[in-house]
Amino acid sequence: MVESLAIASDSLLPSLIVGAGSNLLLLDDSVDALVIVPEISGVSIEPFDENEALVVVGAGESWHQFVMQTLDSGWQGLENLALIPGNVGAAPIQNIGAYGVEVADRIAHVDAYEITSGELHRFLPEQLQFGYRDSFFKREGKGRFLISSVAFRLSRNAPLNTGYEALRQALAATPEHLITAKCVAEAVIAVRQSKLPDPAKLGNAGSFFKNPIVSPEVFESLRSQYEKVPHYPQSDGRIKLAAGWLIERAGLKGMRRGDAGVHELQALVIVNYGKASGQQLFDVAREVRDTVWQKFSIALEPEVRILNRRAEDVVL
Ligand SMILES: Cc1cc2nc3c(=O)[nH]c(=O)nc-3n(C[C@H](O)[C@H](O)[C@H](O)COP(=O)(O)OP(=O)(O)OC[C@H]3O[C@@H](n4cnc5c(N)ncnc54)[C@H](O)[C@@H]3O)c2cc1C
Numbered sequence: 001m002v003e004s005l006a007i008a009s010d011s012l013l014p015s016l017i018v019g020a021g022s023n024l025l026l027l028d029d030s031v032d033a034l035v036i037v038p039e040i041s042g043v044s045i046e047p048f049d050e051n052e053a054l055v056v057v058g059a060g061e062s063w064h065q066f067v068m069q070t071l072d073s074g075w076q077g078l079e080n081l082a083l084i085p086g087n088v089g090a091a092p093i094q095n096i097g098a099y100g101v102e103v104a105d106r107i108a109h110v111d112a113y114e115i116t117s118g119e120l121h122r123f124l125p126e127q128l129q130f131g132y133r134d135s136f137f138k139r140e141g142k143g144r145f146l147i148s149s150v151a152f153r154l155s156r157n158a159p160l161n162t163g164y165e166a167l168r169q170a171l172a173a174t175p176e177h178l179i180t181a182k183c184v185a186e187a188v189i190a191v192r193q194s195k196l197p198d199p200a201k202l203g204n205a206g207s208f209f210k211n212p213i214v215s216p217e218v219f220e221s222l223r224s225q226y227e228k229v230p231h232y233p234q235s236d237g238r239i240k241l242a243a244g245w246l247i248e249r250a251g252l253k254g255m256r257r258g259d260a261g262v263h264e265l266q267a268l269v270i271v272n273y274g275k276a277s278g279q280q281l282f283d284v285a286r287e288v289r290d291t292v293w294q295k296f297s298i299a300l301e302p303e304v305r306i307l308n309r310r311a312e313d314v315v316l
Contacts, residue, residue, distance in 0.1 A: 001038070002118040005146065008034050009116050016311040017146055019059070019087035023094065023205055025285075025306045027278040033311035038089055040148050043069060054108055056151040059089025063096075067185065075154035076181035077106045080161055082188045085199060085206065089147040094133045094303065099164040099188055104130035108153040112137075112145035121145070132240070133210050133303055160184050166191045195266055203272030204263065208285055209243040209300040222296065243292075243300055244268035250295045252288055260284040282306060285316055 008015040015034040018024070040058035043066060047053040053075055057066050063086050067078045080101035090096075091103045092110050107130075110123045129136045137145060162171055162184060170187035171179055197204050211232075214222075219239040222229050226249070232240040247253065247267040254264035260276035261284060263269040270285055289300045306314040 001040070001113060001146070001148065004036060005113055005115050005118045008036060009118075014311045015115065016307070017089075019090040020062070020085060022085040022199060023090065023304055025205060025278055025281060025304050027282055027306065027314060028309040029278075030309070031307065031311045032309055036146065038146055038148065040089070045073065045075070051156045053154055054151055055154050056149055057088050058149050059087060059147050061088045062086075063088055063091055070152075070154055071182050071185055074156060076156070076160070077152065077154040077158050078103075079181040079185040080164075080167075080188055082185040083192045088150055092128065092130075092135055092147065092150060093137045095130045095135050097133070099167050099191075100161045102130070102132075104128070104135075106152045106154065108151040110147055110151070111149045112147045114145055116144070120148070132213065162187075166195075197263055197266070197269060197271055202263075203276075204269050205304045207243070207268045207303050208270040209247075209268060209289070210303045211240050211243045212246075212298050212300060213238045213240045214298060215239075218298070222298075241298065246292050246296055246298060246300070247288055250288075250291045252291055255284075255287075257284050257287070262288060282314075282316070289316055 011034050013032065013034045015036055016031060017036045017038065039060040041060050042058040043061065044056045045053050046056070055070060055075060064083050066088055067082050070078055080099040081096060081103060084096050084098060092107060095102050095104045097103065104125060107125050110128065111120060112123065113120055127136065129139060160179060160181060162168055162179065167184070167187055170191050171183065174183055196206070213234060215238060219231060230242045230245050234240055244267045247262065252262050253267040255262045258276060258280060259273040260280040261271055261273060263271045270281055272281060285302065292298060292300050302316050306316060308314050
């Protein structure tokens with residue numbers, strides 16, 4: 001790994017670290033960059049005591065398989081994050097989250113090589129500026145580190161998080177005392193499969209946009225027009241809105257431009273029905289962003305990382 005990083009550092013080409021590529025939109029068919037895919041495997045479980053363990057996992061492991069492996073060994077905490085595509089190394093980058101849990105809630109530390117020096121650094125959660133789909137690795141640390149492993153603090157009996165409405169419904173038939181972490185993971189998988197297109201069958205990068213977080217004034221103005229607007233109050237007083245709801249209300253659900261379009265069931269997902277180019281998908285994303293802005297004066301920001309041929313980030 002250190003040798004690869006030295007090559008990357010000395011190379012005239014830009015370097016790009018790729019996990020499974022599930023959160024990337026390439027505008028061209030290829031990139032002129034040194035692409036590094038950290039295929040670092042291995043899972044080690046070091047119990048602190050009977051109830052808690054430090055679980056350290058290589059960046060190249062599949063996220064979903066790792067989650068299921070922890071549950072099979074009786075360690076819970078990651079069940080709400082089942083079936084998120086991608087590899088473990090990318091999980092801290094945007095602080096993956098789903099159904100009321102963010103990966104930051106479970107991370108004990110992240111080990112990462114600095115690309116220029118090859119030095120291995122250990123980052124504790126408080127150093128990683130985790131936020132909604134955000135971390136140090138998307139800010140000051142952007143492009144500077146290769147995550148080699150992630151350590152999680154998991155438990156045998158952590159409280160289960162089943163508060164999310166869709167999860168509650170999926171678990172409604174199971175008596176509460178019989179709900180285990182594995183039941184929660186199975187419910188999450190069922191809900192995700194019913195709502196989200198499978199990227200293996202219909203190309204997509206999951207939620208294309210982040211849910212916008214707005215001031216109370218902007219929210220009240222929206223609520224005066226749409227009484228039932230879904231909203232999630234944040235600890236800092238601001239309000240998170242559902243980007244999918246805004247896109248749907250802007251009349252864009254199911255919109256299609258050639259082979260690129262907005263998914264017909266989940267408006268937050270931009271899909272490739274066949275042969276759409278990266279640029280065509282980008283154009284659809286831009287149309288969505290512009291239409292939502294015209295209708296609501298609310299700016300949507302992409303969650304997906306958009307890259308040009310030189311592996312440079314492109315602003316939507
Ligand atoms: C159908 C679908 C559903 C999704 N659902 C969710 C969801 O519910 N919640 C959610 O948060 N996300 C979701 N996503 C987004 C995606 O799954 C996550 O962002 C995931 O963490 C990406 O993993 P990856 O290995 O594919 O990363 P990539 O797409 O390969 O890379 C993503 C970013 O991480 C960087 N990176 C990757 N590995 C490393 C490493 N080892 N070291 C340093 N940098 C690295 C890349 O340079 C890039 O900037 C979904 C995506 C899809 C396609």
